[in-house]
Amino acid sequence: MESKPEEKRTHCIRCGECCLATGPSLQKSDLPLFFNHVLDNTHLYTIRKGELVRDNINDALKFTDQEIIKLGDQETGKGCILYDDGEKACTIYEDRPSQCRAFACWNSEEFKAVFAEPKATRKDIIKDPSLLRLISAHEKTCDYQVISHYVKQIQQKGDSIIREVLKILQYDQDIRRLTHEKLGIDPREIDLLYGRPLTETIHMFGLTVKQELDGSYLLTAEDAC
Ligand code: SF4
Numbered sequence: 001m002e003s004k005p006e007e008k009r010t011h012c013i014r015c016g017e018c019c020l021a022t023g024p025s026l027q028k029s030d031l032p033l034f035f036n037h038v039l040d041n042t043h044l045y046t047i048r049k050g051e052l053v054r055d056n057i058n059d060a061l062k063f064t065d066q067e068i069i070k071l072g073d074q075e076t077g078k079g080c081i082l083y084d085d086g087e088k089a090c091t092i093y094e095d096r097p098s099q100c101r102a103f104a105c106w107n108s109e110e111f112k113a114v115f116a117e118p119k120a121t122r123k124d125i126i127k128d129p130s131l132l133r134l135i136s137a138h139e140k141t142c143d144y145q146v147i148s149h150y151v152k153q154i155q156q157k158g159d160s161i162i163r164e165v166l167k168i169l170q171y172d173q174d175i176r177r178l179t180h181e182k183l184g185i186d187p188r189e190i191d192l193l194y195g196r197p198l199t200e201t202i203h204m205f206g207l208t209v210k211q212e213l214d215g216s217y218l219l220t221a222e223d224a225c
């Protein structure tokens with residue numbers, strides 16, 4: 001077995017390990033990739049402001065203070081959606097996003113510089129006014145600050161606050177379904193429009209949600225499961 005190759009490496013050998021870890025987030029400088037049809041909305045999802053994310057630079061979890069657009073993972077959950085595991089190659093290598101170009105597993109300086117540049121946002125990518133209105137309405141109702149405020153009150157106020165959180169969860173589910181059913185938006189684009197479903201991200205508040213047979217939700221504290 002090779003011993004710690006990353007310590008000796010001075011150039012990329014295209015081993016694909018970084019692509020198999022996760023995809024990049026997008027900077028504003030990556031926006032031409034949309035106009036050139038290298039990337040499309042089905043490749044992406046949004047991490048909304050206030051969401052818990054892994055800060056790979058500092059190797060820590062943090063609540064993001066800005067919106068992030070990220071390339072999705074493969075269905076297996078293993079690596080970037082644009083990595084071809086069979087070919088062991090990036091399918092858009094010549095046009096890969098700026099973070100991928102800057103990433104060097106033996107030296108993080110260039111990556112850090114690119115990472116600090118302005119991030120792409122949904123407004124850079126989505127131009128349809130009716131979708132932008134829906135995104136704005138969703139952001140207002142499902143604001144992570146609002147949810148966090150409610151969650152902090154659960155112990156003190158109990159069921160009345162739980163009902164408020166459940167209403168938000170239901171709204172999040174409904175707007176996703178209706179955007180697909182009524183506007184014909186590809187289901188693969190929904191997490192770009194509204195971020196990851198609250199039924200998944202609610203874990204960051206120490207809560208878990210189960211859907212009952214009648215479609216209603218049950219909210220419980222994770223340590224009570
Ligand atoms: S930068 Fe990525 S592909 Fe290149 S050698 Fe390092 S881990 Fe492998």
Ligand code: SF4
Binds near residue numbers: 019071091092097
């Ligand atoms: S876009 Fe290409 S280079 Fe970048 S992480 Fe995905 S597969 Fe790797």
